[in-house]
Amino acid sequence: NAGVTQTPKFQVLKTGQSMTLQCAQDMNHEYMSWYRQDPGMGLRLIHYSVGAGITDQGEVPNGYNVSRSTTEDFPLRLLSAAPSQTSVYFCASSYRLDAGELFFGEGSRLTVL
Amino acid sequence: SQQGEEDPQALSIQEGENATMNCSYKTSINNLQWYRQNSGRGLVHLILIRSNEREKHSGRLRVTLDTSKKSSSLLITASRAADTASYFCATDGQSGGSNYKLTFGKGTLLTVNP
Numbered sequence A: 001n002a003g004v005t006q007t008p009k010f011q012v013l014k015t016g017q018s019m020t021l022q023c024a025q026d027m028n029h030e031y032m033s034w035y036r037q038d039p040g041m042g043l044r045l046i047h048y049s050v051g052a053g054i055t056d057q058g059e060v061p062n063g064y065n066v067s068r069s070t071t072e073d074f075p076l077r078l079l080s081a082a083p084s085q086t087s088v089y090f091c092a093s094s095y096r097l098d099a100g101e102l103f104f105g106e107g108s109r110l111t112v113l
Numbered sequence B: 001s002q003q004g005e006e007d008p009q010a011l012s013i014q015e016g017e018n019a020t021m022n023c024s025y026k027t028s029i030n031n032l033q034w035y036r037q038n039s040g041r042g043l044v045h046l047i048l049i050r051s052n053e054r055e056k057h058s059g060r061l062r063v064t065l066d067t068s069k070k071s072s073s074l075l076i077t078a079s080r081a082a083d084t085a086s087y088f089c090a091t092d093g094q095s096g097g098s099n100y101k102l103t104f105g106k107g108t109l110l111t112v113n114p
Helices: none
Strands: A004-007 A010-013 A020-024 A031-038 A042-051 A055-056 A065-068 A075-080 A085-096 A108-112 B004-007 B010-014 B017-024 B033-038 B043-050 B055-058 B061-066 B073-077 B085-091 B108-113
Touching: A004 A085, A010 A020, A020 A031, A020 A085, A031 B004, B004 B085, B010 B017, B017 B033, B017 B085, B017 B108, B033 B061, B033 B073, B043 B055, B043 B061, B043 B073, B073 B085
Parallel strands: A010 A108, B010 B108
Antiparallel strands: A004 A020, A020 A075, A031 A042, A031 A085, A042 A055, A065 A075, A085 A108, B004 B017, B017 B073, B033 B043, B033 B085, B055 B061, B061 B073, B085 B108
């Protein structure tokens, strides 16, 4: 099992550009989520999903879109990148719908110039 | 908003010593979890303790939970250099029912010196 796979690992964008961070898991987990990690801020929840076709907002959803067309994939879209979105993004999944025991990907480091 | 807050922010100890980290939270919870993050890597789940449990062990890890004080502690015994990492507590912030949102604290950076 590969676990949770995130791509790309590194990305540099210009302000206003759009892009998609990919997340895939091969553990048949219903629960998937996206976090961003900033220095001194810990991890903050962006969006989450409890199954295909079901998504909801977390703590910091503005500027991000998600969709869940399959159990395996949960892409995060940045619609118009801003310097404030410079961060490390983590995708996580769980077999538990209460978000217990999350399995994390290795992260995607995004810089917006 | 942060639900859990770890204390201390940073901790430096010698190999073989015990390390204790604390977590305080604000609202009632269903469960509390601890995660480890090595530098530049994703988080790894260590242990989950339910609100009706007071203590839980996993190898060299011991977690306690005091719901009356809204606090938890993580004890790592006989620490090793490989334990050097950041440690985060995470809570679901809701007692009873379903809650899909996990909230992380800012973490404690543990350095274990050889």
